[in-house]
Amino acid sequence: MSTTTTPRHELAEGSLPARTRAPAVSISEVSKDFGRGPDAVVALHEVDLLVERGEFVCLLGASGCGKSTLLNLVAGLDSPTSGTVDTAGNKIAFMFQEATLFPWLTLGQNVDLALRLTGVPRSARPERVEELLEKVRLGGRGHRRPHELSGGMRQRGALARVLAQDADIVLMDEPFAALDAMTRDAMHDEIEGLWAELGLTVLFVTHNVREAVRLSDRTVLMESGPGRVKEIHAMHDLPRPRHLEDQRVTERAGRLTHLLKAEVARHVR
Amino acid sequence: MSVDLSSGIGTGTPTSRGASPSPATGEPSRRAARPGAGVRRAVEVVWPKLLAVLLVVALWQAIYASGWKPDYRFASPADTVERLWFVMSGNGPFNFWMGVQNTIMRGIQGFALSLVIGTILGIAVSQWRVLRNAIGAMITGLQTMPSIVWFPFAILLFGLDSSAIYFVVLMGAIPSIANGIINGIDDVPPSYLRAGHMLGARGWRRYRFVVIPAALPAYVAGLSQGWAFAWRGLLAGEIIVSIPEVPALGTQLNQAAVNGQSANLLALMIVVLVIGMLASFVFSSIGQRVRARRGLTGFTAGGG
Ligand SMILES: Nc1ncnc2c1ncn2[C@@H]1O[C@H](COP(=O)(O)OP(=O)(O)OP(=O)(O)O)[C@@H](O)[C@H]1O
Ligand SMILES: [Mg+2]
Numbered sequence: 001m002s003t004t005t006t007p008r009h010e011l012a013e014g015s016l017p018a019r020t021r022a023p024a025v026s027i028s029e030v031s032k033d034f035g036r037g038p039d040a041v042v043a044l045h046e047v048d049l050l051v052e053r054g055e056f057v058c059l060l061g062a063s064g065c066g067k068s069t070l071l072n073l074v075a076g077l078d079s080p081t082s083g084t085v086d087t088a089g090n091k092i093a094f095m096f097q098e099a100t101l102f103p104w105l106t107l108g109q110n111v112d113l114a115l116r117l118t119g120v121p122r123s124a125r126p127e128r129v130e131e132l133l134e135k136v137r138l139g140g141r142g143h144r145r146p147h148e149l150s151g152g153m154r155q156r157g158a159l160a161r162v163l164a165q166d167a168d169i170v171l172m173d174e175p176f177a178a179l180d181a182m183t184r185d186a187m188h189d190e191i192e193g194l195w196a197e198l199g200l201t202v203l204f205v206t207h208n209v210r211e212a213v214r215l216s217d218r219t220v221l222m223e224s225g226p227g228r229v230k231e232i233h234a235m236h237d238l239p240r241p242r243h244l245e246d247q248r249v250t251e252r253a254g255r256l257t258h259l260l261k262a263e264v265a266r267h268v269r
Numbered sequence: 270m271s272v273d274l275s276s277g278i279g280t281g282t283p284t285s286r287g288a289s290p291s292p293a294t295g296e297p298s299r300r301a302a303r304p305g306a307g308v309r310r311a312v313e314v315v316w317p318k319l320l321a322v323l324l325v326v327a328l329w330q331a332i333y334a335s336g337w338k339p340d341y342r343f344a345s346p347a348d349t350v351e352r353l354w355f356v357m358s359g360n361g362p363f364n365f366w367m368g369v370q371n372t373i374m375r376g377i378q379g380f381a382l383s384l385v386i387g388t389i390l391g392i393a394v395s396q397w398r399v400l401r402n403a404i405g406a407m408i409t410g411l412q413t414m415p416s417i418v419w420f421p422f423a424i425l426l427f428g429l430d431s432s433a434i435y436f437v438v439l440m441g442a443i444p445s446i447a448n449g450i451i452n453g454i455d456d457v458p459p460s461y462l463r464a465g466h467m468l469g470a471r472g473w474r475r476y477r478f479v480v481i482p483a484a485l486p487a488y489v490a491g492l493s494q495g496w497a498f499a500w501r502g503l504l505a506g507e508i509i510v511s512i513p514e515v516p517a518l519g520t521q522l523n524q525a526a527v528n529g530q531s532a533n534l535l536a537l538m539i540v541v542l543v544i545g546m547l548a549s550f551v552f553s554s555i556g557q558r559v560r561a562r563r564g565l566t567g568f569t570a571g572g573g
Contacts, residue, residue: 077463093467100464103563104482113478117469147564165468 024090024169024201025051025074030083031226032069042226043069046083049220049229053168056195056202058216060209060256062264066227067205068097071171074203090201093167095175097205099154101146107157108133108142114164132160136190151178156187163194169201176211185244188214192241209260210253214242219256223263230263344532353536363524368516369540372507375431375517379438380499386439387446387495388488392476394447395454405451411444416502420509431515434506441498449491453484486559493552500545 032044043066051057059067072078073085075094101110111129120128133139136156146154155178162170172191176184192215195202206212212219216235223230233256242249326346333345340348356365394400394408419440423433457480465479481488507519518541525534560566 075467077466094464096460096464098460100460102461102464102479102482103565104485114468117474117478145562145564161468 022053022088023050023086024053024055024088025049025203026084026086026088027070027074028084028086030070030073030080030085032066032073032078033081044073044080045226045228047227047229049232051201051203052217053201054199056192056204056215056217058212058219059203059205059222060207060212060219060260061222061227061230062224062260063207065222065224067222068173069227071173071203071205074169075171087169090168091165092169092171093162093165095155095158095162095170095172097173097177099146099151099158101154101157101161103146105145106142107138107144107146107149107160110146110157111142111160111164114161118165120164128164132163133157135163135194136160137186152180152183155179156183159187159191167200169203172202172204174205174207177207184211188244189241191215209256210244210249213238213249213253213256214244221256221259221263223266231259341529341531344535348532349535349539352532353539356533356536363521364516365521368518368521369544371515372503372518373544375434375438375507376500376503379435379503380442380496382435383439383442383446383495383499384492387443387491388450390443391447391450391491392454395451408444408447408451411440412448412498414440416441416498417505417509419502420506423506424510429510429512431510431512433510434503437502437506438499441502442495445495445498446491449494450484450488453487453491454480456487457483486556486563486565489552489556489559493549493556496548496552497545500548504541 027047027049030044030047031042034041034043047066047070049057059070061067069078071094073080074087075092076085076087077094101107102113105113108129111132112125115125115128116122129142130139133142136159138153138156138160141149141153146157149157155175159175162172176187179187188211191202194200204212204215213235218235219233220229221231221233222228233252235252238246238248238252244250329346333343337343344352356363359366390408394405416437419437420433423436427433427436461479461483462475465475468478470478504519504522507517508523511520511523513520518537522534522537522541525531525537557566
């Protein structure tokens with residue numbers, strides 16, 4: 001395992017042209033406080049992180065360490081108290097921690113709206129909607145309303161909507177937390193396939209260490225109180241496709257879990 | 270008077286239990302489609318209402334029979350029903366159907382105008398902080414004004430004319446409609462706004478695709494309440510501002526009272542009640558539909 005505190009700028013596949021090597025996301029000395037005075041919460045403290053174009057980066061950390069806050073800053077939904085976030089004009093899609101399919105639209109209409117707002121012409125949309133729903137294994141369910149879907153189906157619907165946006169950078173906040181192990185496994189294959197196929201840059205928040213090892217090029221281990229980057233673990237030495245049962249994956253996950261536990265314990269003490 | 274807009278729709282039908290989706294499965298109940306079940310459900314819904322009507326009629330008959338007031342002041346149910354039938358078949362001292370038509374048309378026109386003004390006002394207030402600070406509280410305050418209070422002012426402004434009636438209808442309905450949309454917009458869940466923003470729904474698209482659809486249930490509730498206020502103001506107006514050459518329900522009510530035609534009066538009151546109920550049924554069905562489509566019915570706080 002290679003542990004680096006400075007980001008390593010190397011890709012799993014070295015085949016991308018040189019001009020795409022510029023970072024897709026540059027986070028430098030970002031701090032974020034909520035509130036003022038004695039009640040202020042320092043959610044993030046001087047976070048530095050560079051994410052390469054086409055890279056899959058997982059954010060791993062205890063609950064409340066500022067992962068969602070960081071994603072919000074990258075998405076431009078909030079602005080840092082100090083420091084800068086630069087996404088180099090890339091188009092960003094966000095899969096939120098909570099379900100945000102619009103309840104007044106059917107699943108298909110939700111995906112259609114994303115296409116429409118992306119500028120896909122009307123004539124091309126119905127086919128594309130069905131295609132995207134197939135991709136997340138919800139083919140033929142387009143007429144259903146979000147409340148008529150299970151929690152896992154809703155998350156997959158949200159994924160279809162994210163894919164519809166044809167973004168360069170995809171931010172995902174614990175997207176598969178609600179899924180059963182089997183479906184999650186399938187979704188891992190799916191998201192990895194899409195990431196490779198579409199050349200996406202993914203920033204993926206999770207509590208699940210194995211998930212991080214399974215998916216990421218690099219995993220950022222965060223510490224809490226205040227939120228900071230503790231360590232960055234490169235996973236380039238683990239060949240893809242990885243499987244959760246692979247010995248090397250389990251081994252790496254074991255070590256990360258150990259670190260995470262130590263971090264949580266330090267914070268609780 | 271503070272009115273909870275969110276519960277303003279779907280109420281008034283405590284017996285519609287069978288229509289709600291089953292809370293256990295979250296799936297809409299399709300039981301009603303089974304033969305026999307539909308009839309049973311209809312009976313279930315209808316009999317309490319029927320019983321209530323019968324009770325009222327019985328009480329009415331009892332008071333009448335006690336000889337408390339003379340016939341011309343307090344008619345019997347039988348006389349009233351007969352009279353109702355009589356005027357409805359186009360006979361009687363006044364042009365009943367013309368009156369109904371005029372009153373309903375005034376209601377629809379007044380409400381339509383209130384809808385346009387209230388909606389624009391609501392959107393404007395929820396958009397501009399200055400405007401909200403200036404008149405936000407006033408709109409809520411205006412809702413507490415009984416519409417009858419506007420009449421002296423309206424008559425002074427417009428004279429005994431239809432304009433005075435429209436003015437009062439508007440003053441009653443606009444605040445409710447504006448308030449409905451303001452509350453709706455204020456309560457749009459931030460997560461939908463954030464999702465919409467990331468989808469690219471910015472500027473006017475934010476309204477078109479996120480804010481307005483999300484605010485729809487509260488807006489419909491505001492419309493429903495606005496209609497109720499408009500209808501009250503309208504009837505009050507027609508009773509006060511009688512324009513002899515324009516037959517109208519309120520005018521006829523007034524004349525019936527003045528002429529001591531109790532049966533006529535009661536028959537007309539029943540007509541007013543029925544029209545009001547029909548309208549409120551329309552609004553509550555729309556509200557129910559809007560809510561059901563987004564899964565907001567089923568496991569509710571109320572008994573229905
Ligand atoms: N709007 C806010 N106002 C005040 N404090 C906030 C706000 N948003 C987040 N915080 C605080 O910032 C810290 C980080 O929150 P954040 O949601 O980013 O955590 P997280 O790492 O995503 O946690 P989880 O894994 O549980 O989702 C927490 O202490 C939280 O209480
Ligand atoms: Mg979070």
